[in-house]
Every structure is written in C-alpha cells, then in structure tokens.
Amino acid sequence: MNKNDIIIIHGTNYKEMAIQVLERADLASQIGERTKSVALKPNLVTASHPSNGGTTHSELLAGTIEYLQDHGFQNLSIMEGSWVGDNTQSAFSAAGYREVSRRYNVPLIDLQKDSYTEYDAKGMKIALCDKVAAVDYMINMPVLKGHCQTTITCALKNCKGMIPNKEKRRFHTLGLHKPIAHLGVIAPSHFILVDNICGDLDFEEGGNPVTMNRVLGFIDPVLCDSYVCDCMGYSADDIPYIRMAEKLGVGSTDTAHANFIYLNEDRGGKGEIKMTRRVQSLAKFTVQKDACSACYGSLIYALDRLNDSGKLQKGLPPVCIGQGYKGQSGEIGVGQCTCGFAKSLKGCPPKAVDMVAFLEENWK
Numbered sequence: 565m566n567k568n569d570i571i572i573i574h575g576t577n578y579k580e581m582a583i584q585v586l587e588r589a590d591l592a593s594q595i596g597e598r599t600k601s602v603a604l605k606p607n608l609v610t611a612s613h614p615s616n617g618g619t620t621h622s623e624l625l626a627g628t629i630e631y632l633q634d635h636g637f638q639n640l641s642i643m644e645g646s647w648v649g650d651n652t653q654s655a656f657s658a659a660g661y662r663e664v665s666r667r668y669n670v671p672l673i674d675l676q677k678d679s680y681t682e683y684d685a686k687g688m689k690i691a692l693c694d695k696v697a698a699v700d701y702m703i704n705m706p707v708l709k710g711h712c713q714t715t716i717t718c719a720l721k722n723c724k725g726m727i728p729n730k731e732k733r734r735f736h737t738l739g740l741h742k743p744i745a746h747l748g749v750i751a752p753s754h755f756i757l758v759d760n761i762c763g764d765l766d767f768e769e770g771g772n773p774v775t776m777n778r779v780l781g782f783i784d785p786v787l788c789d790s791y792v793c794d795c796m797g798y799s800a801d802d803i804p805y806i807r808m809a810e811k812l813g814v815g816s817t818d819t820a821h822a823n824f825i826y827l828n829e830d831r832g833g834k835g836e837i838k839m840t841r842r843v844q845s846l847a848k849f850t851v852q853k854d855a856c857s858a859c860y861g862s863l864i865y866a867l868d869r870l871n872d873s874g875k876l877q878k879g880l881p882p883v884c885i886g887q888g889y890k891g892q893s894g895e896i897g898v899g900q901c902t903c904g905f906a907k908s909l910k911g912c913p914p915k916a917v918d919m920v921a922f923l924e925e926n927w928k
C-alpha cells in the first residue's frame with residue numbers, strides 16, 4: 565500500500581470489512597517480523613456504545629485481531645485512554661471490548677494508568693505514554709465524526725488518547741490545534757483503519773450518529789483527516805491542525821492526487837435509516853428512495869454545513885437522492901441516480917464538500 569492510497573469498503577458486516585481492508589493493504593507484509601508487538605488504538609473517548617456515533621465498533625477490533633492472528637502475529641494488545649473525566653475501564657465495557665479481549669486472548673491496556681516520558685515534537689515538548697512508545701506497530705482506529713471544538717476528528721486527534729490525562733488538560737489550554745499537530749510528529753500511527761460506520765454529526769462523544777456503513781484504510785494520517793473534511797463538507801483549511809501537521813511533515817493534504825481503491829460498490833439502500841431528531845431535522849429537506857448509506861450520510865453532512873451558514877430555509881424544493889430516481893426526471897437531486905433531473909450533481913457518491921457547493925449555487 566502506498567502513502568497516497570485510500571481504501572474504501574461499504575457494507576454492514578463490519579468484521580469482514582475490516583479483514584478485507586487489511587488484506588488489500590497487505591498489512592502483514594508492512595508489519596514484517598511476526599514477533600513484533602502490534603497495538604490497536606480505538607477511539608473510546610467515553611463510555612458509550614458505538615451505535616451512538618462516538619466510539620469504535622468492536623467488530624473492527626475483532627476483524628483486525630483475526631487477520632493478525634491468522635497471519636501469525638501473537639504479541640497483540642488493545643490500548644486506549646479515555647478523555648479526562650471518564651474512565652477507560654467503563655468505556656471498555658460499554659463498547660463490548662471485554663468480550664473481544666476474552667475471545668481472542670488479547671489484553672486491554674488502560675493508558676490512563678500508564679507512566680509517560682516527555683519527547684521533543686519538533687519544537688514542542690509532549691508527554692507520550694510509555695506503553696505506546698514501546699509498541700513496534702500501531703494500528704490507529706478512529707471514528708470519522710464531528711467535534712465541537714476542532715470541527716472534525718479522526719486519525720490525528722485520536723492520538724490524544726496516547727497521552728496522559730495531565731497532558732490532555734494542557735492541550736485544551738493551548739487551544740488543541742497546535743498540540744494535536746505536533747503530537748502527530750511523535751505518536752505512532754502506522755496504519756489507520758477508520759470506523760466510518762455511523763460517526764456523530766458534530767460531537768465527539770456521539771448522540772447524533774449519521775449512518776455511512778463504510779470502513780476506510782490509510783497510511784497517512786494527514787491525508788486521512790483531509791479526506792474526512794471532504795466527507796463532512798469542509799476544506800482542510802477550515803481545520804488548523806491539519807495544515808499545521810502537513811507543515812511539520814506528518815503527511816499530505818493532497819486528496820486530489822489520492823489513489824482511491826474501492827473494494828466494492830455501495831448498493832445498500834433498501835433498509836430504514838435510523839435517525840435522531842437532530843438528524844431528522846436535516847433529513848426533512850430531502851426525499852430519498854433507496855439511497856446508499858454513504859451517499860445519504862454525505863448529504864446529511866452537507867445539509868449540516870448549509871445549516872451552519874444559515875442557508876437552510878423553509879420552502880426550498882426537497883433534494884432527491886437514491887437509486888429509486890434512476891431514469892426519472894425532477895427538480896433537483898444529488899448523485900448520478902438523479903442525472904435525469906433539471907439540476908443534478910454528478911458522482912457516485914458525490915462528496916459532501918461538492919454537495920455543499922452544488923446546493924449553494926443551485927438550490928433556490
């Protein structure tokens with residue numbers, strides 16, 4: 565796998581999807597010696613079930629561990645330190661990780677209880693947990709979701725769980741962006757397996773999940789977070805820590821030259837999409853007929869951006885989306901299924917950032 569590769573898989577069998585992404589990335593060859601220690605670093609910001617949109621699904625851990633054990637890796641661990649004010653042990657239980665740990669005989673490591681050492685992260689001193697620094701290969705497993713302070717959160721910010729609580733507090737006093745960028749210099753993040761199943765609209769602890777039913781694979785954490793911006797209707801310039809990390813040499817924001825590897829097509833779209841009241845308030849501006857999850861989720865994120873800028877108003881014609889519109893005509897739609905409409909945005913699925921631009925120009 566190359567640094568500019570982005571692997572994408574759709575579906576609802578999350579464990580199998582994780583395995584397929586790791587097979588395509590040929591992760592075993594990337595890790596090398598079977599004796600190496602490999603850690604899984606999920607996002608367990610708080611004690612909450614992954615269906616709420618804040619934490620990494622246990623199925624992705626199960627698939628990753630099965631893949632690694634099948635390829636002869638035995639020195640495995642799951643490590644995380646929840647946010648200040650929550651308890652990692654409770655978070656392990658709430659997300660179903662104890663069952664995964666028991667089933668595969670892989671230990672859970674609470675980084676809130678770990679010792680730490682201070683490192684120079686290109687001009688900024690940052691303390692990193694000792695067990696994190698001792699790992700040979702780190703699989704970063706963030707949730708793609710919104711964040712009330714940094715706007716988005718994924719690969720780079722998930723590394724904040726690798727530092728002690730006193731350092732997390734200091735990061736907040738420094739405004740988060742600069743320290744998160746510098747943390748990217750020292751935090752190990754060799755492969756990134758993104759939980760893009762149902763991340764939250766705008767809060768890292770969850771509460772308003774947006775169904776996307778995707779798992780993504782990256783080598784480059786900056787490319788990962790830049791792609792997340794595309795998926796949620798932002799630009800990398802909207803999120804200061806992403807550009808800062810690029811300048812520090814952590815990775816590239818160049819999604820225009822990324823190599824997209826699609827392992828399948830998103831052809832879900834028949835089931836009911838569960839929504840909280842907040843998501844429903846955005847969905848009322850749409851009419852969907854058999855929309856694929858990632859397509860519809862992208863539209864929800866795009867509508868949230870338009871809502872942020874005060875552009876959602878009563879009386880707008882509904883935006884049509886979904887396979888049920890193939891071959892039909894209509895007023896306005898997004899995705900190639902609505903190509904017969906008077907106004908239609910190409911793409912299958914189109915990115916949220918493109919939906920925002922299209923709707924700003926054409927939705928009257």
Ligand code: SF4
Nearest residue numbers: 856859899900901912
């Ligand atoms: S354009 Fe149609 S087929 Fe393509 S992702 Fe959207 S709903 Fe699915």
